Amino acid sequence: MPFTPAYNALFAKPLLDQLIAILQRDQAAAISIVNPALVPINEFHKGPGERTAFPWLTLAADSTEFDRESPHTRRSVTRAALALDVGQFDQEMAQDNAQDYARVLDMAITSAPLSDFTTSLPITHETVPGGMTTPPSAGSVKEVFVESHAYGLVTLQNIEIPALRVTLAVLFELEET
Secondary structure, three states, X not given: OOOOOOOOOOOOHHHHHHHXXXXXXXXXXXXXXXXXXXXXXXXXXXXXXXXXXXXXXXEEEEEEEEOOOOOOOEEEEEEXXXXXXXXXXXXXXXXXXXXXHHXXXXXXXXXXXXXXXXXXXEXXXXXXXXXXXXXXXXXOEEEEXXXXXXXXXXXXXXXXXXXXXXXXXXXEEEEEO
């Protein structure tokens, strides 16, 4: 008997790509509202690697949990972390900018309609060589919620001054039939 998948089973990977595409598309509009002096985020990373210019954003999947009580549908909750590092010689400005970038990220994510998370979008990222996202199936993303903003001072390799890191926790509720 040939293998037939029960679900689309894309999990967190396409959600991170959708976030990158939405942020690349919408950050300029959010920056113009929050603080026009901010520079756009040009570095989007899904893991460790060389960073060349502040600010840089690292996206990572934290977990995907499934609902055991839904036998005919596959319900899941995926959590992702977006860690943005901001650095400047003036640490007071870096603190202000980190808080402004948190607002920019939050605004871009929470303003995007749910359909943006299930529609193929243009993206510039080395892990998506075709330049278009491969999203979860239409209607499968039921909610996107920014759970928290956390701030901290971090020391980074090959960077002489401490950087400020703002981490947003984002929750995705999905349902596949």
